[in-house]
Amino acid sequence: MKRMMKIVLLLIGVCVLLLSAPTVSAVSLSVCPNLQQVFRGSLVSLSCVDDGQTADGWTVKRTRGGPTEDCGGFGRLLGSFSVVDLSAPSETFWCEDSSGQQSDNVYFSVQSDTADKAVILEIPALPVRTGSDVILRCRHRNGATVRAYFFTKGSSVGHKPEHNITNIMQADEGLYCSTDQGGKSPQSSLRVRDPPTIIHPPPPSTSTNFAPPLTCPPSPPLPASTCPPPPSLLVPVVAGLVSGLLLVLVLGLVLFLCWKLKGTAAMKRRV
CATH class of the missing domain: 2.60.40.10 (Immunoglobulins)
Structure with missing residues (x-):
């Protein structure tokens, strides 16, 4: 469980870095x-x-x-x-x-x-x-x-x-x-x-x-x-779309891992 939580935190950190990276301006x-x-x-x-x-x-x-x-x-x-x-x-x-x-x-x-x-x-x-x-x-x-x-x-x-x-x-x-x-x-x-x-x-x-x-x-x-x-330039628009897609994927993976963790914990309680 600890290993899975570390993976979740690592994915969240990567997403934050991608979203906070500087973009090329159209100005x-x-x-x-x-x-x-x-x-x-x-x-x-x-x-x-x-x-x-x-x-x-x-x-x-x-x-x-x-x-x-x-x-x-x-x-x-x-x-x-x-x-x-x-x-x-x-x-x-x-x-x-x-x-x-x-x-x-x-x-x-x-x-x-x-x-x-x-x-x-x-x-x-x-x-x-x-x-x-x-x-x-x-x-x-x-x-x-x-x-x-x-x-x-x-x-x-x-x-x-x-x-x-x-x-x-x-x-x-x-x-x-x-x-x-x-x-x-x-x-x-x-x-x-x-x-x-x-x-x-x-x-x-x-x-x-x-x-x-x-x-x-x-x-x-x-x-x-x-x-x-x-x-x-159209770079800022493309960068925003890519960052948004990465955020959705990371959040989806986090929710899936949380669901799996809850299911594992429920099975252990039944046993």
């Missing part, structure tokens, strides 16, 4: 402008979105390799947007709610303006969808687009004004950089994701943007641009 971090590499002192606006709408109860957070900071402690708030002046060599941002759920991380490489580091590679900060087209450009500190050698996963793909990737696939995911006479850009990872499952197909588009578009907040230092959010 995403929106970035405007959608660039992974920037020059020091550049402004970016960040916000937490869910299906293109502001996600209430979520906060933009940051780390530079040290303690985690909340927006308000860094940058300034403009409505639901956090406007940040990037200055550290690398910075990581994400969205988080009070229960500890987190969105995917977004990384920034911040380029200084020294003589040997005067260019950046314009590459999306957010994941791009399979099947879309991506254009990578090498840009000088003065804003000019320059001819450069583009490197993909360590191999050169030519000396040209821009590198076009059409009908992007998972195989295109990886590290990219560029170099010209002004210097070499940092290496940044291009992330590729499959499009989400949707009921109604979106309007056709060949850009790397995600629909629906999200407009940058009004701020004089920021250039006018549109910044659509990445697609929401």
Whole structure:
């Protein structure tokens, strides 16, 4: 009997751990402008979105390799947007709610303006969808687009004004950089994701943007641009269904074992 009770307690403990495990959130971090590499002192606006709408109860957070900071402690708030002046060599941002759920991380490489580091590679900060087209450009500190050698996963793909990737696939995911006479850009990872499952197909588009578009907040230092959010995920729904099914199975097994124990005890009393 003691052995059976230990099994019951173990099953209950496993169920509790499964139900309390963190789930992947459908909330995403929106970035405007959608660039992974920037020059020091550049402004970016960040916000937490869910299906293109502001996600209430979520906060933009940051780390530079040290303690985690909340927006308000860094940058300034403009409505639901956090406007940040990037200055550290690398910075990581994400969205988080009070229960500890987190969105995917977004990384920034911040380029200084020294003589040997005067260019950046314009590459999306957010994941791009399979099947879309991506254009990578090498840009000088003065804003000019320059001819450069583009490197993909360590191999050169030519000396040209821009590198076009059409009908992007998972195989295109990886590290990219560029170099010209002004210097070499940092290496940044291009992330590729499959499009989400949707009921109604979106309007056709060949850009790397995600629909629906999200407009940058009004701020004089920021250039006018549109910044659509990445697609929401169905993972939280599936995780909830799986957890619920596991809970039902464990409870059913517990009730069955209790019934067996009661039957055994009743037979012993008759004897």
